[in-house]
Amino acid sequence: MSHRDDLREAADALGGSIVVCGLGAYADRLARAEFRDARYASAAELLAETPPAGERSAVPAAADASPPAAVVVALDPDDLGEDDGASESLRALGGLDAFAVAVVPAAAADGDALSAVRDSVDAVLLAEGDAVEAAIRAFLATVQEPGFVNLDLTDAETVLSAGVAALGTGTADRDAPGDAVASAFDGLPEGVDATDASAVLVDVVVDPETSIAAATDVIAAVRERIGADANVIWGGAVDEAAAAELAVRLVVAGVRHAPPLAAGDPCPRCGAPLSAYEFGARETLSCDACGYSGIAVRRG
Incomplete structure (x- = not known):
């Protein structure tokens, strides 16, 4: 075997x-x-x-x-x-x-x-x-x-114990590991700020033709987006079915999360219900009671 x-x-x-x-x-x-x-x-x-x-x-x-x-x-x-x-x-x-x-x-x-x-x-x-x-x-x-470097439940427990976590996935051409990382961070839920994350689980999946060294490029790109003291645990695997593509899965823990508001939610300044307004293709929220405006809208 x-x-x-x-x-x-x-x-x-x-x-x-x-x-x-x-x-x-x-x-x-x-x-x-x-x-x-x-x-x-x-x-x-x-x-x-x-x-x-x-x-x-x-x-x-x-x-x-x-x-x-x-x-x-x-x-x-x-x-x-x-x-x-x-x-x-x-x-x-x-x-x-x-x-x-x-x-x-x-x-x-x-x-x-x-x-x-x-x-x-x-x-x-x-x-x-x-x-x-x-x-x-x-x-x-x-x-x-x-994979060639395995992740397991113990690794997940280590990372997730750092606080609320978020998951993001991204793909890119096998020669662009930085783009795959950027795509994975862009795939984190709206309202998540990973800048000060205290721990990250990174899984890199490559095709058979991609150098395993690409995984180190992925980790370097991840570290550029988080704090210097963050604990990064990574793994990697080769996917025989992948075609010239590199995939990144991230579990980023210890993140700040502030979900966008929706019409009817209380104003963060005065507590009155927020109203939605459209300006062309753009939609925003504002408070008719106190004038607070420019609030990001939560999409359904």
Whole structure:
């Protein structure tokens, strides 16, 4: 068996130990999805088969299920305030003897809602727009696909422990690693400022013809965009199906997040409802009560 076959076998074995769950609207959406490197279970199913932390020996797991090493939970933070059951399920999932990561749409992750999620799980990962399922797939690929330098759940825990994280992906010509990095940073959710990020997980995927040295160019380009003291953990893989393309996946942690406002949201200055105005192709928000204007608009 080749070294790469050994890596694939190890990754496949780990795949069964990561479970994806969905709460609220994501319970129905993800129940119909298939994940190559993880299995899906409803919150009720997972909680029934897995004992809470510290009670594994007292409560036997289901015969056909192994205790998970990680649980990835998709949810909209707004659901927590409207559904007590979702809040209870999130707290219970966070209490399992597993690394619990909540993946949430960044646009819905305002201060209070995000705090409620962070209090229940080990880590929070922001997804662009409503692309929560795509973010989960990218995260799973980052920590599980074998390569010439492997990333794993331990690396993810190290980075995500630095604070709220965001995921971005980007691609470019194989001879332009800096462009791929720029594309990945541009792919971070709107409202995320990664300038002062304290930790970054970087996964580089190249085609068979691209020099592995391109990975070092990617890391150098990433470091130019973050603080000098940020902890950078990276991995790399060769994709036989890639054609003259280089891909970069980023998990940037310890970021600042200020989601853009929408019409009807309270004015940051006086608290009155904001109004939307169009100027040609441009739309902005302003407050009729205090005159505060030029506010970025949150897109639906």
